[in-house]
Amino acid sequence: MPHALVVDDDANFLLPLAELVEREGFSTSVASSLHDARMLIGSRTPDLILIDLFLPDGKGLDLLADLDSTTTEVVLITGHASVDTAVQALRQGVSDYLTKPLDIQRLKTVLTNVLRAHALREEVDTLRAELRRLGRFGSLVGASAAMQKVYDAIARVAPTDATVLLTGESGTGKELVAETVHALSRRRQAPFLPLNCGAISPSLIESELFGHERGSFTGADRTHRGYFERAAGGTIFLDEITEMPFELQVKLLRVLETATVLRIGGEQTLPVDVRVIAASNRQPDDAVSHGKLREDLLYRLKVFPLHLPPLCERGDDVELLAQHFLAQLNKAEGTAKVLTRAALQRMRMHRWPGNVRELKNLVHHAFILADEEIGVDCLPAEIGGAEPPSGASLHLKVGMSLADADRRLILATLSECGGDKRKAADVLGISLKTLYNRLKAYQLP
Ligand SMILES: Nc1ncnc2c1ncn2[C@@H]1O[C@H](COP(=O)(O)OP(=O)(O)OP(=O)(O)O)[C@@H](O)[C@H]1O
């Protein structure tokens, strides 16, 4: 629960106000002088201070020096409503001011904003703690330095309304990051609507985004509300923004600049309260020089640019991600399959041109192929799968026992690997320990 400190020397005002604040979901303490307020701040940092402008031992604003503006919101209360004081106060780091007599509705708005900011901050703190413990940030997995930078950027931009431009190769997690930004914003209760500009026909994008009035074109037999209307209060994710037709980019820019939208065939503009997150797997500057993206739109979109590193720059995250996807599959299927060291090592060496998506699909594929251990044999050849060192083959007669076939394959592989047991185990897709056990059973060294 967030904590509020209420400071006023008028007890008739102070106590009812403190009660009101408490009812809105804060724990409160009260002080009637600067001195008392300082003592209380020393013992517990409040998330919110409501403070009278004039106190017996000084000015409320003097308290600002004792506070960290990133953790405490200061709201000034003044009986002497003067624009000058208020402006001066806002410049000094006060977040808002209220005048006496109090407008209860305004007070409630101020309190709600503080509560919301507090909840989001707590959530980000929890995520950071989780990151240190498990190497994940919400539904994003990865503990590498490159990903920590991404998490920091998300934490910074999520609570704001800034437009975000996500770049990064295909499969690096742009959509997942967009969802995370939405989930950590004040818009989280409202819709998150993704639209892939490359996947729907250019002629449809306009009506999908902005909506249309009945009869505005052939086939428009009823009024259609576009994404901007349907996402009210939420976030629109415009994937592959460079695939949006050039003329539409002008319209989009206008919507962003004016915060209003006009349906196709419509006469009245409608107000929109939507945050836009856009993504592209091309270099936006290149797209501008190739005439795929309007420069003015790019500037509007990249208020906050965020680049996702390719998987090959994320070091050990490959293993974390592989284990994460495997755990998801095990959970869904009620299995307990494990990845062998050798398989993980091969994955670590791969370049991953398809990034996290390629890794996810590969784990899924290997999961299906494997019984209990997911070994090198379950990986495709380009990851260094079960290609024998030479093209040698083995003739197995139908009628022989499985154990016999097993033994002959193991021995042939071992000999093909020049007696290198580790290599043979890798090729066979079994653990070194299993190979030793077999050799022991065959009474071989
Ligand atoms: N850091 C991550 N942790 C967990 N899962 C991830 C991570 N990054 C990506 N994924 C998963 O990988 C897949 C691909 O991610 P996503 O669709 O977000 O990529 P993208 O960058 O939007 O790709 P494209 O440019 O091809 O659209 C998704 O299933 C996503 O859930």
Ligand SMILES: [Mg+2]
């Ligand atoms: Mg995508």
